[in-house]
Amino acid sequence: MSKTTEKRPLLEVVDLKQHFPIESGFIIRRQIGAVRAVDGISFTVNEGETLGIVGESGCGKSTTVRSIAQLYKPTSGSVIFDGIDLVNAPREQMLDARKNIQMIFQDPYASLDPRMTVRTIIAEPLEIYRTRGMLDPSVTKDVIERRVEELMERVGLNKAFKNRYPHEFSGGQRQRIGIARALALNPKIILADEPVSALDVSIQSQILNLLHDLQKELGLTYVFIAHDLAVIEYISTRVAVMYLGKIMELSRSSDLYKNPLHPYTKALLSAAPIPDPVIERKRQRIILTGDVPSPNKERFGCYFYDRCPYKMEKCKTNIPPMKRIDENHEVACWLYE
Amino acid sequence: MTNATSPDTYKRLLEVKGLQTYFKTDAGIVKAVDGISFTLNKGETLGIVGESGSGKSVTNLSIMRLIPSPPGKIVGGEVLFEGKDILKLSESELRHLRGNDISMIFQDPMTSLNPFLRISTQMIETIRLHKTMSRKEALAKSIEMLKLVGIPAAEERIHSYPHQFSGGMRQRVMIAMALSCEAKILIADEPTTALDVTIQAQILELIQELSKKLDTAVILITHDLGVVAGMCDTVCVMYAGKIVEKAKTDDLYAKPSHPYTFGLIQSVPRLDKAHDGKLFSIEGQPPNVIDLPPCCPFHPRCHKAMDICRTKYPPTKDLGNGHEVSCWLFIDEKEHSHE
Ligand SMILES: Nc1ncnc2c1ncn2[C@@H]1O[C@H](COP(=O)(O)OP(=O)(O)O)[C@@H](O)[C@H]1O
Ligand SMILES: Nc1ncnc2c1ncn2[C@@H]1O[C@H](COP(=O)(O)OP(=O)(O)O)[C@@H](O)[C@H]1O
Ligand code: SF4
Ligand SMILES: [Mg+2]
Ligand SMILES: [Mg+2]
Numbered sequence: 001m002s003k004t005t006e007k008r009p010l011l012e013v014v015d016l017k018q019h020f021p022i023e024s025g026f027i028i029r030r031q032i033g034a035v036r037a038v039d040g041i042s043f044t045v046n047e048g049e050t051l052g053i054v055g056e057s058g059c060g061k062s063t064t065v066r067s068i069a070q071l072y073k074p075t076s077g078s079v080i081f082d083g084i085d086l087v088n089a090p091r092e093q094m095l096d097a098r099k100n101i102q103m104i105f106q107d108p109y110a111s112l113d114p115r116m117t118v119r120t121i122i123a124e125p126l127e128i129y130r131t132r133g134m135l136d137p138s139v140t141k142d143v144i145e146r147r148v149e150e151l152m153e154r155v156g157l158n159k160a161f162k163n164r165y166p167h168e169f170s171g172g173q174r175q176r177i178g179i180a181r182a183l184a185l186n187p188k189i190i191l192a193d194e195p196v197s198a199l200d201v202s203i204q205s206q207i208l209n210l211l212h213d214l215q216k217e218l219g220l221t222y223v224f225i226a227h228d229l230a231v232i233e234y235i236s237t238r239v240a241v242m243y244l245g246k247i248m249e250l251s252r253s254s255d256l257y258k259n260p261l262h263p264y265t266k267a268l269l270s271a272a273p274i275p276d277p278v279i280e281r282k283r284q285r286i287i288l289t290g291d292v293p294s295p296n297k298e299r300f301g302c303y304f305y306d307r308c309p310y311k312m313e314k315c316k317t318n319i320p321p322m323k324r325i326d327e328n329h330e331v332a333c334w335l336y337e
Numbered sequence: 338m339t340n341a342t343s344p345d346t347y348k349r350l351l352e353v354k355g356l357q358t359y360f361k362t363d364a365g366i367v368k369a370v371d372g373i374s375f376t377l378n379k380g381e382t383l384g385i386v387g388e389s390g391s392g393k394s395v396t397n398l399s400i401m402r403l404i405p406s407p408p409g410k411i412v413g414g415e416v417l418f419e420g421k422d423i424l425k426l427s428e429s430e431l432r433h434l435r436g437n438d439i440s441m442i443f444q445d446p447m448t449s450l451n452p453f454l455r456i457s458t459q460m461i462e463t464i465r466l467h468k469t470m471s472r473k474e475a476l477a478k479s480i481e482m483l484k485l486v487g488i489p490a491a492e493e494r495i496h497s498y499p500h501q502f503s504g505g506m507r508q509r510v511m512i513a514m515a516l517s518c519e520a521k522i523l524i525a526d527e528p529t530t531a532l533d534v535t536i537q538a539q540i541l542e543l544i545q546e547l548s549k550k551l552d553t554a555v556i557l558i559t560h561d562l563g564v565v566a567g568m569c570d571t572v573c574v575m576y577a578g579k580i581v582e583k584a585k586t587d588d589l590y591a592k593p594s595h596p597y598t599f600g601l602i603q604s605v606p607r608l609d610k611a612h613d614g615k616l617f618s619i620e621g622q623p624p625n626v627i628d629l630p631p632c633c634p635f636h637p638r639c640h641k642a643m644d645i646c647r648t649k650y651p652p653t654k655d656l657g658n659g660h661e662v663s664c665w666l667f668i669d670e671k672e673h674s675h676e
Contacts, residue, residue: 056533056534056535056536057533170622172622173622200388200389200560200623201388201560201562201601201604201605202388202600202601202604202618202619202623203622204604205604205605205606205616205617205618205619206618206619206620208606208616209615209616209618212614212615213615227533227534228606229534229608230605230606230607230608231606233606233608234606234612234616254611257608257609267535268534268535269608270538271534271535271537271538272534272563272608273537273561273563273564273566273567274563274566274567274607274608274609275562275563275565275566275590275602275605275607276566276590276607276609277566277567277586277587277590278587278590279566279609280563280566280567281567283567285538285542287535287538287539287542288535288538288539289487289539291503291505291506291536292533
């Protein structure tokens with residue numbers, strides 16, 4: 001990436017909340033609480049960069065990208081994509097903007113319809129937008145056919161296999177099918193939800209390299225979710241560390257390992273194994289006690305309080321706001337008041 | 338010194354020699370484990386690392402004689418536990434071995450926990466199966482073990498059902514159960530793969546600490562090279578049913594010799610290292626182990642493959658200090674014809 005180009009925000013998430021109601025009662029259902037899956041997060045993603053989201057299972061990573069993609073109606077907050085507020089825009093305008101936002105999923109087994117051929121899977125987004133009359137009229141059946149072949153080759157699949165079914169492919173190849181489908185509409189941003197978590201190491205590096213190349217070539221912007229810190233650090237320009245539906249720290253990727261600020265980030269980093277026995281022997285681990293608490297409770301203090309080794313009296317009853325430490329580093333913790 | 342046995346035989350707890358386990362399927366013979374050998378010494382933690390399908394779990398199940406048959410069969414080799422071949426034991430001897438001498442933990446704790454029984458009932462039964470103890474003594478022992486693995490309020494929580502525990506807690510319960518019999522060997526098959534890193538760190542530390550305290554030897558099966566680096570004394574790298582490289586952990590990471598091991602270690606993104614551009618990558622897919630020809634199974638993905646690699650499986654070469662590699666690159670040209 002050239003250093004002279006102006007950073008242009010492509011996606012802005014402002015105080016996004018996504019609560020899922022917990023209901024009870026057989027005939028008259030009433031809400032008795034809410035799963036606070038995403039509980040007020042804000043961040044910006046600049047054009048051409050990769051924002052990594054990392055955190056343990058259940059912290060709200062998938063919900064975040066699903067809300068951005070408008071698969072759920074956010075409880076509150078806004079998602080501004082390319083100047084358009086997706087939450088409040090009229091449906092037609094939202095769908096048009098949505099064309100530029102595509103997703104890749106973790107499980108290439110579950111996310112591809114087993115009864116569809118690879119060709120149909122990759123062409124489907126094009127077909128949907130064509131039926132809606134939202135594609136250029138020059139996009140005919142023939143054009144779509146050629147586009148499918150071109151996409152298959154681009155992601156490293158043999159186009160001769162376009163009439164095969166997903167089960168005839170390995171896990172890595174299925175992930176390539178998912179990537180080709182996501183690229184079909186020529187999107188600006190790709191939301192990748194743990195795209196390499198289910199893959200073996202040797203296949204994982206192939207897919208990471210492919211995503212890296214595609215980004216350079218097509219000028220794509222990524223929001224990339226993983227629970228593996230090394231993967232996140234490798235692929236991201238900036239990283240958001242999530243815990244219990246909140247962002248704890250937001251930092252330039254290269255600073256994360258060198259200079260983690262939040263106690264949770266520190267614990268997470270120290271727990272991540274490093275494939276070098278000499279380093280592993282010397283490492284001091286911060287072992288967190290207990291499990292992640294339930295997201296069903298409204299919190300009035302720091303969300304990390306229960307497990308924080310540095311907690312103070314203040315943390316119990318005051319939610320630490322996001323504080324900017326320097327140009328590339330923000331943290332939500334009272335230790336940095 | 339009155340002990341007549343050589344220190345070497347005394348040290349060797351488990352010896353796997355030329356183990357072969359095949360599965361008969363409609364598509365052909367799956368050579369899931371094909372002639373592997375390794376030794377587990379007293380107090381040692383041995384890692385078996387490899388990608389999915391490489392034969393790690395089948396190795397583990399073969400040692401425990403738990404291969405479903407049909408379709409599976411152990412077709413060759415020996416598994417010597419304290420010098421006695423497990424493959425020749427009777428059913429009742431096997432029952433004694435499992436739990437008393439060797440115990441296991443799995444990736445999914447629910448494979449060893451019964452969802453319909455209280456934890457207390459299950460732990461007491463397991464202990465009484467292997468130790469002569471009254472129910473009361475067994476309960477006390479169970480509570481003690483749960484405390485050891487860090488379950489808070491163990492006296493009360495022992496009466497819960499498995500679903501009342503989180504994933505990490507269930508994993509601890511399973512470890513407590515596996516260790517309560519004070520077996521000499523603990524086989525842990527991907528014990529932390531389904532868990533988050535902070536919980537993984539807790540569980541691994543627990544296994545390390547308890548195995549030291551109880552003097553248990555451990556076989557740790559994993560696909561995570563980081564976990565191996567932190568936990569194991571010795572490592573076996575598996576690929577397509579074979580052990581392609583075996584070494585002391587430090588030697589393996591300092592001098593990965595098989596092109597597969599080298600590629601694997603290079604492919605992992607590293608937190609502690611600066612990087613720019615692309616990751617190292619092993620091209621292609623792992624092989625199908627059905628009707629695999631007798632060649633080096635890695636040759637289609639190997640940058641250094643030679644003609645002989647495509648026709649013959651390489652012999653094992655000892656590079657010193659127990660560092661063994663099965664790759665033609667380490668065999669002199671003049672040795673080729675003798676193999
Ligand atoms: N559709 C839903 N209905 C109710 N709860 C949900 C729903 N989706 C996710 N959750 C809950 O929200 C929390 C965050 O989930 P998720 O975003 O999937 O986390 P992550 O992707 O970080 O593992 C979890 O507690 C999860 O159980
Ligand atoms: N019950 C079975 N029937 C047929 N094939 C099997 C069976 N169990 C394992 N295999 C095959 O044996 C090979 C090794 O499997 P496994 O030991 O489970 O690999 P991993 O290294 O992932 O633990 C795989 O190709 C697998 O498909
Ligand atoms: S605000 Fe307090 S409880 Fe929260 S992470 Fe910082 S020190 Fe810990
Ligand atoms: Mg998720
Ligand atoms: Mg396995």
